[in-house]
Amino acid sequence: MAQVSIERKENRFVQDLLSPSDRLLLSSTRDFVEQQIMPVRRELEESTYSDYKLVDEMQGKLLPLGLQGGFLPEEYGGMGLTSALTTALLAEEVGRGDASQFNSLAGGLLAMRPAIGAGNREVLERFAPRFTQEEEIYLGCFAAGEPGGGSDIENPDLRGTGIKTSAGLAGGSWVLNGAKAWAVNAGLAGVYCVVCTTDASLGDEGVALVYMEAPMQGFRFLGHEDKSGLRGSRQGGCEMADVRVPEAWRAAGPGRDAQLFRANQAFARIIAAGLAIGIAQGALDEVLAFTTDRMAAGKPIRQHTICASILADIAIGIQVGRDAYVSAAYQYDRPETYGEGHSTPILSRASAVKVFCCDAAIGATNRAMELMGSYGYVSDYYVEKYWRDAKALQLQEGGAHLARLDAVRGCYDFDQFHRNELYEHIRGGGST
Template sequence: MEGVTLEIKENRFIKDFISEQDQMFIEMVRGFVDEVIMPIRREIEQSGRSDFKLIEDLQRKLIPLGFLSGFLPEEHGGMGIDSALTISILAEEFARGDASFFCSVAGGWWGMRPAIFAENKAVLDEFAPRFLGEDLYVACFAMTEPSGGCNIENMDMHGLGIKTRARLDGDEWVINGSKVWPTNSGIADLYLVVCNTDPDLGDDGIAMIYVPAPIDGFSFGRFEDKAGFRASREGDFYFDNVRVPREYRVAGPGRDAELLHDNIVFARIFSSAWAVGIAQGAFDEVLAFTRDKLAAGKPIRQHTIAAGMLADMAIGIQVGRDAYVNAAYLYDHPEIYGPRHSKQMLSRASIAKVFCCDMAVAATNRAMELMGSYGYVTDYHVEKYWRDVKIIQLWEGGAQLGRLDVARGIYDYDQFHRNEIYEKLHLKK
């Protein structure tokens, strides 16, 4: 790869923001991606279309490195990696290789954060040790429902979009409802389920409850067949009077809603990093290809029109990286920048996500253009990055709710804003 790039990879991030321990962890993951994932990207995709054996074997390789439990607090046997910045940089590194591979292992990180922030001792005492075992133990954050993912993420809905019900019966929660799309559906050992106890209570009705699997009344549908993101599995599942202990609720009325919004903010930040990583992966491919392939007698990248396109890609990737690093830093310092679940923080995270996803979708598209038909075949992986990146733009609020959430942090934007004229027209009907 000599001569492909002059860029000093270590200088992509301002290292002062990251602890020495986290820096070592990032370097370990970078090495794992370069040495283990990159050479077998096609095989990983093929495994995702068949028996998943290769993918699970690769995930097992992460166990001794502490990757599947690193997010747990040290007193629960983990490495205490709780920095959104560190986790986002890891997401970028993994996405250079295969974003969906990281999506599956990140289920634990995403699903357990609310219990960690809430310091829910019952949940941590019960489930944290299981992440420390010798075999895979994965979690799932189950939010999306058939009636729409955005209806749950939309702060202005105050929980009204959540149809999955949780009712307290003695010392147990009884859960009824269904979820669609969560990563690790059907294979996770532990599910964090977003429920509503009473839609009339607004945010106080929002309850996040841990459900271990298998358990009576909990059943699964089929895995989805997707355009990309093949190393992770998504599907639907159903709760029919599923009973769990009352202490499996994350925190309580009000605090659960805050922690749900916090988890959405966090996911938007690391989704931005994911998009940057995919764009970087495609960029690395196209940079090498256009150095080696000639057009009109000289390397494609020596044509001014190609240099301009490559420069635009590099600008987008670095500005996107700076955006997510900035948002993650703010998120990691609520004592200075305010609560993580605030509208302002959601807005900053959404700025990063909307920008990074639009940028990465365009960058993978441009990379393919510069490679001609070779961009469209599996040998060069650019078509994989192109297929993978689109879902990141669609999930976590999509490009539309993402923009509304940007506005929410800037002025008193209210989805259900009413005025006199509206009310008159409405009453006339």
């Protein structure tokens, strides 16, 4: 009888959905992760407590794979690697080794996607060559969150009214003022895509995605966050005081920029789901190896029925999560059939898989740690690192709760501002 396996390599269903070149890229990435990242996972993280030298070297080693600029259209020197499916599968591969390596790369991808979606030639011609050269690391930054909160920027119900960073036209330039927080690659990036508003009272019509190029006058980097997990990627804050950029560096225009922003959110959530499953797979590989060698009551730990049941729960989360994100990515990539990337059904599916896969990864790493006993909690093994990385993923992209609200919007007309006459009556001091 043929052996049934959840091994990634044997997932024929997924392989059949990919082009031959994407399959090749995935397999080279898998080899890279196996040979270059897995053996130095611990050292990579240690270097984040000093000079990030190893992290930067690893980013440099990734350059020949073409991931830095591969997401750009072929006419701009990229590989046309625009599909959510291939990107999420790549994220899973890298996530199994060190998710933060992909998180840093994704900064460029997410920064440039609005310009690609809008077909903004000025932005693409200016920045694409920086990403597609393979001599040096060139990072991008998608700056949405603000010091007052990230969710109010991302919450579709608020329709851009929560954005404080302003963009105003003056003398043929956009003039940016405000502050951003928690943006990956802030202070390191060459290009920033900044989520602004031209006038918050206009709602979605006021949302403006404006590009800035470092170094620039009026820009101040505020430092990086000291995180527990995903330490190899750096998130930080910045301030803009009258930063001027060319008028053509707005991604598209009124209304369309808000759509591109939502589509980017959906895309980012699918990628986060892929990363989460990579982390969970890494933890499963670790715990399977440990519980094979480690004995309890005369037999390997994994041969105890209760432990097999826990391993089954981990494996089920991975398998179902992988199938779910593959399905969401497949639909994202076919807007003519399933709806545009910014549409409610797509944002709902993307959010659902992000929530499910992050929860699965947190559960998997937590259970793996329990099966390894005290050794699950020490840095000699990698499960505790995966555990910290999984939690960080859950907190990004609107956090655990906003993503749930976005998921449920696909089921019914959830409206957090639902008119409630009873509340208004009570607030107004009336009695029932």
